[in-house]
Amino acid sequence: MALTNPIYKNGEPSKETKTSPIRFFLIVSFFLLLLILIGFRAYQLQWESEPRLKKIANRQHQTIIQLVPHRGAIYDRNGEELALSIEVSSLWANPKEIENRKLVAKKLSKILNLSYFHILKLLNVDRSFVWIKRLLSPQLKNQVEALNVKGLYFIKEYKRFYPNYNEGAHLIGFAGMDSRGLEGIELKYDRLLVEPPNFLKVKRDGLGRIIHLDTHDELLSSGSCNIYLAMDSKIQHIAEEALDKGVKKTKAKAGMAVVMNPFTGEVLACAVKPGFNPNAFSRFKASDWRNRVFTDTFEPGSIFKTFLLAAALQSRTVRPSDIFYCENGSYIYGGRVIHDVKKHGWLTVSKIIKYSSNIGAAKIGEKIGRKKLFTIIKNFGFGKSTLSGFPGEASGMVRPYEKWSNMALANISFGQGIAVTPIQVITAFSAIANGGLLLTPILVKKVVDENSDPIWSAKPNIKGRVIDPIVASQVNQILKMVVSEDGTGRRAQIEGFEVAGKTGTAQKPSPDGGYYSDRYVSSFMGYVPANKPSIAILVIIDEPKGPFYGGVVAAPIFKEIAKKSLQHLGVMPDQFIFAKKEKRVTKRISVDKKSPVRCERLNKKVIIPDFSGLTIREVLKAINGTGLNIRCKGNGRVVAQYPAPGKELLKGGVVIIRLSPFL
Structure with a gap:
């Protein structure tokens, strides 16, 4: 049987054979x-x-694990540290290396004050890196290290620390655990203060397990700025201490005190009670963090009569000697009764302010008129931000004068029906103290880079003139009468200094309308020395129990703050305590070498001796070791001193002496 070739059919190549080269090519x-x-x-x-x-x-x-970044420091005006970043250790664990996780969790829970179950849950995860607790104190770190447990490790991070604790906390604010500013200056200048974050590189194997943790491999940061506040930490301490004592004594709900340089607008101190510790801010209520000096509004009461007086004199509506009938303490006006604390008949404009007559103020306001009063109130900065830059600053509220009824005009004249902030009040009051110029409050004095090279410095910013210098002088003379022996502010008197000020007592408004009959805001504002002010101070006490008049409650707090601040600043008194004979000291004055003058110590205080007739060297020898400071004027021997002999000063206090040369 013959075999046939499959690629041929009938002696011809098959179709498949013809297409094979094409298929091969394809x-x-x-x-x-x-x-x-x-x-x-x-x-x-x-x-x-x-x-x-x-x-x-x-x-x-x-x-990449992000670590807490470094923040620049915050200082007071003299370079004292107020906020700084310190190196601390954070605890992490590699659970895969820990053999007895339950035992380790039990030991850590006791040391770190964390839940045993919380730590055990962290240790039971199928990971090679877990945070246990960050930003440990050195004591806690030492206790954990003493356990000597394999699988527990530390990483260096930064923690924000506030060395003065609660002092100045409401102004400085605080930063959170992630080093971001949350309140106050820390929040306002967060971008300047915080550096780019540091990072930690963690290397893993093919199964995702940690094989290398380089604790030194941190990205370089570009550096942060440091901030110097206008605050003087010594004056801040004085204000905090006096306010705290006053709030406790009066059992008040809250209190505020702010100190300003009236010629620059610099805020030298800003104290708020109740306070809080920024190192442990989470333990306090959020309402305790609020800086009420900037964020809260209140009806000012009689301290507002100061600005009524300025408006009346500036508009040439009245003169200090003009007289008004004060209705013997009760006056029906606009369908309502206006009362005075004490009954008065005819009073001059000066005495209306001196005795704080509501009836007299209402009549002055009526004479000024709505439009003029509204205009000058707005010129003083009420009803708008002071542009201090503090986060959350309130603007207050001044209704358009077209909406004022007769009674509203009267109320505003003695400080009701208007909402102001403490920073507005002290800023406006400083305009009277400095001769009529409204300034922007200064919170930050300067900003420097990491090399301390200046980036920016604050300069006084004059918004405009609100009253003429002669009007400011007239108001000053009347405010000095308020602090005289028979004025409402007599408890603000300071030995050796003239004080100008105004008391305030305001009923608190009720949310339902009207005013509470038993809730008050007591206040006092003043500046000193009256004829050349170094400081202006506002004190506000919210809902004191018992006596509630501003002259009784707030004026003594002003006095304590002002007196100690003047000593710290070395401001010379208007009147020195002179030696018995106010003559030039001669060579006949002898100093008993056997019985040198010494400062007597009494607990934490020092009793000031009589320095009369001593040389500066002998004075320095007398105060050696007491912690007191000396400010002197002139040369020779002491002819005058402040405080007077026998007075008490705390360590760090300042004694001011005047010397006269030998004949």
Whole structure:
């Protein structure tokens, strides 16, 4: 049987044989094209996608952990540290290395004051890195290290620390655990203070387990700025101490005290009670963090009569000697009764302010008129931000004069029906103290870089003139009468100094309308020395129990703050306590070498001796070791001193002496 060739049919090549070269060509072309595509893709992967692939590989084999960044420091005007970043340790664990997790969790819970179950849950995760607790104190770190447990490790981070604790906390504010500013100056200047964050590289194996933790591989930061506040920490301490004592004594709900340089607008102190510790801010209520000097409004009461007086004199509506009938303490006006604390008949404008007559103020306001009074009130800065820059500063509220009824005009004249902030009041009051110029409050004195090179410095910013110098002088003379022996502010008197000020007692408004009959805001504002002020101070006591008049409650707090601040600043008294004979000291004055003058110590206080006739060297010898400071004027021997002999001063206090040369 003959075999046939399958590729031939009837002696001719089959159809399949004819198409074989074409198929072969197509197959070869396909594989060649595939090889070209693979080669091109390999080229792309090798050269063009290398950065992206490296990034993916790094993510798979390396983790970046963000650490708490460093923040720049905050200082007071004299360079005393108020806020700084300190190096602390944070605790982390590699659970895969810990053998007895339950035992370790039990030991850590006792040391760290954390829940046993919380720590155990962290240790039971299928990971090689978990935070246990961050920002440990050195004591806690030492206790954990003493456990000597494999799998527990420490990383250095930064923690914000406030060395003065609650003092100045409401102005300084605080930063959170992540080193971001949350309140106050810390929040306002967060971008300047915080450095770019530090990072920690964690390398992993193919299974995602940690194989290397480089605790020193931190990215370089570009540096942060440091901030110097206008605050004087010594005056801040004085204000905090006096306010705290006053709030406790009166059992008040709250209190505020702010000290300003009236010629620059610098805020030298800003105290608020109740206070809080920024090192442990989470333990306090959020309402305790609020800086009420900037964020809260209140009806000012009789301290507002100061600005009524300025408006009346500036508008040439009245003169200090003009007289008004004060209705013997009760006056029906606008359908309501206006009362005075004491009954008065005819009073001059000066005495209306001196005795704080509501009836007299209402009549002065009526004579000024709505539009003029409104205009000058607005010129003093009420009803708008002071532009201090403090976060959350309120604007207060002054209704348009077109909406004032007769009674509203009367109320505003003695400080009701208007909402103001303490920073507005002290800023406006400083305009009277400095001769009529309204300034912007200064909170930050300067900003420097990490090398202490200046970036920015504050300069007094004059918004405008609100009253003429002669009007400011007239108001000053009347405000000095308020602090005279028979004025409402007599408890603000300071030995050796003239004080100008105004008392205030305001009923608190009720949310339902009207005013509470048993809730008051007591206040006093003053500046000293009256004829050349160094400081202006506002004290506000919210809801004191018992006596509630501003002259009784707030004026003594003003006195304590002012007296100690003047000593600290070395301001010379208007009247020195002179030696018995106010003559030039001669050589006949002898100093008993056997019985040198010494300062007597009494607990934490020092009793001031009589320095009369001593040289400056002998005075310095007398105060050696007491902690007192001396400010002197002139040369020779002492002819006058302040405080007087026998007075008491705390350590750090200042004694001011005047010397006269030998004949």
